[in-house]
Amino acid sequence: MNNLQTVHIDPERALEKTENLTQGEQTSFRKLIGQLNWAVQGSRPDMAFELISLSTKLQCATVSDLIRAIKQINRLKDIDSVLNFPKLQCDKSELKLVLYTDASLGNLNNGLGSTAAHILWLVDSNHNSCPISWHSAKIKRVVRSTLAAEMLSLQEGLESCVYYRSILTNLLGIDPSDIDIIAYVDNKSVIEGIASTKLVDDKRLRIDIAAIQESVQKHEVKHIKWIKGDDQLANCMTKRGANGFTLLKVLHQGLIYFP
Structure with missing residues (x-):
């Protein structure tokens, strides 16, 4: 990270905060975004929202x-x-894929865009954890509720889990059912929506909920659990100002203690 290059801006120019960038400044801005993207993809998922927003x-x-x-x-x-x-350090059949997903409604593009993120670990019975994947992005469609944003984020995260489990089971020579998938969300309405047989008003969202329900019913996913917002490790990946030090600590120590 020490090799990252910043740019100098004149103090007088810095006061003109609402002015559009010149062509030269635009080039510098793009270079900064490129460096930020490199860092986020490599080792700094806590900076993912800043990358998306910028x-x-x-x-x-x-x-x-x-x-x-x-x-x-x-x-x-x-x-x-x-x-x-x-x-x-455990038997192959005791490994788990632990997923944290989060979303924020209307915090991009002047309130029209929303953010979704997930981060995935491979965990043994002693809480040793290896990060497998993380992803944060603007939700591809406009959503009208926090429930919709959280559901779409969860669905994308579960798809990643199934994909990486397929790779792992092929490498380890075990059955997919030997690696449990456990997902954590901090929105109780998501848990209630998955457990309920009542259809939501958003017709497009019904399909996404049905897909998640099917994954649970077929035991492709073992548990989808609610956690407190303070314990949501993907929180800093979807909103500005959220504490990212807890996530960095887990990545640094290689230990994850989930509820």
């Missing part, structure tokens, strides 16, 4: 956006990030 400004960035991008690069350089991949 990326939506590429066509209409202002001086304020450039200053914010500079601050994020400095933040990357100030905070060390280490990924720990501990040796998993």
